[in-house]
Amino acid sequence: MEHTQEQQLLQAAAAGDLVKLNQLTDEGVDVAYQDPETGMSALMHAADERKKEAVEMLLEAGTPWNLLDKDGYCAGEYAAGCPELVELLLGWGAQAEMVLGAAERASRGQSASTSSAVNSDYLQQRLHYSADGTKLLDADGEAVMMGWEGPLMERHAEVICSHGPDRAGPGRGGDVLNVGFGLGLIDEAIQRHRPRSHTIIEAHPDVYKHALDKGWDKRANLLLGRWQDVLPTLGDRKFDGIFFDTYGEYYGEMSDFHELLPKLLKPGGVYSFFNGLAPDNIFFHTVEGRVAQLELETLGLTTSYERVAIKEAIDEEVWEGVRNKYWKLPFYFLPTCIFNAPQQS
Template sequence: MEKEPEELLCEAAAAGDSARIQDLLAAGTDPSYFDSQGMTPLMHAARHGRADAVLRLLAAGAPWNALSPSGLSAGDLAMEHSHQDAFDALLNAAIQAELVLGTIARADRKNGDGDGGGSNYVEERVAFSEDKLMDSESKAVMMAWERPLMEAHARAICGSGGGGRVLNIGFGMGLVDEAIQRYKLLEHTIVEAHPEVYDRMLRLGWGEKGNVKIVFGRWQDVLPQLGSYDGRIYSLSI
């Protein structure tokens, strides 16, 4: 029985056959396909360390944050199997996605379109695992393998010295806030609108940290409670 093009794409991705990948993509093969194992072509490429295949699939729109049935993303698989080049390619894709989403969010706020925080997200149930935050559709909102990205955000905002005041809008898994805490700031304010995320913050002891101020609510609604800051991170789900 002849295999479907998407199955062939998964095989080519695992083998790192860049020419075959390019031909299949040019013919319209879906890079977001999940095979019988629940794996996408990008996951196969990442698992086997095929960095060039990873780049080609990402360029074709393969979802970098899709999850396998066992809850692993392409980034998790690359990291688990110590494929640094593939991991770096996926991390760069995550950085670019954050930049694009940040630009869109800023444009929406400037134009008065949308709520900038996703009222639907605030109303949805979320689920936490050891290394992921997932929405009500079991899509990954944040994953632990993105920690280097969060650390880069914190470094850019906080600089090399201590002191100062920083605002982060959106706690998520707390990755960026954990990184911010290493800089021994004078004040670290976190705005979080999701009730389940907020409750988890309190259970983890964030409300007991001496330099941390937690403000519950959508940032648009709590502006009167905010002050002036030396740095701001508009991370929402981070």
């Protein structure tokens, strides 16, 4: 039986046959073709068989790095076990995502301060705190924040409170900013580090009221509003530590926030964010983490990720009453981003 051009492409990719791949691409074969039964693309075949040059060629020829097979695996996962190939695909994916992100930002053509709220639907909904205080749910039963994240928030607080130029002495936690109150887990943890000042920005009126009911206006500088609107009112205030964890916003909003960091952080200050980037696929998650790392690097921040095991979220009971299980991975990559601006003399 004669093989179609597309089937020949898959075979040539698996064999690492560059001559045949060149010939087929010159003839205009569809490089994004996926086997109808398995969903495997030529790039997946080449990655699976560790054919590095074929992987490079196929990427250059325009094969999408992020196709999924029938079982939900991408080429990066087929490359698992071969660090060189994984790194190649990671780097390619991150660059592609950065180009896409830049194009999206350009097409929006708006600055953070003038953009209308992408999460305005969320901000107008009634929210609900579970009786045991372990869940904050939106009107559709989607979890805005859950108690299983407590240990992660403890570690994030430790990171943003234990670095920075002003951490010695009674206010050893320095000047700290948290964006997004939720269950107040990170704010409780920040308080244990005795910050010199503690600012909280919260946009949702129900969450703000909850925080007021818990007396947070006496423990911290609690500000109602979206960070996009509140930050410009803070003038030249600078912080030793900043944490960012909002809800209903996209990476574009986080990217807008990142652009403000050189103005908001003291030299040597630390930033961290809830790393829920593309959490449904480990390879996409890693690519998005790399994108954030590269983006922060251009702003003068050095990012490292700490792998933290997650036991709590694996327990199905934790998700009772929650519409969508938003975390399935058994680990979490916790970011520490240090601002390298030169120290002022």
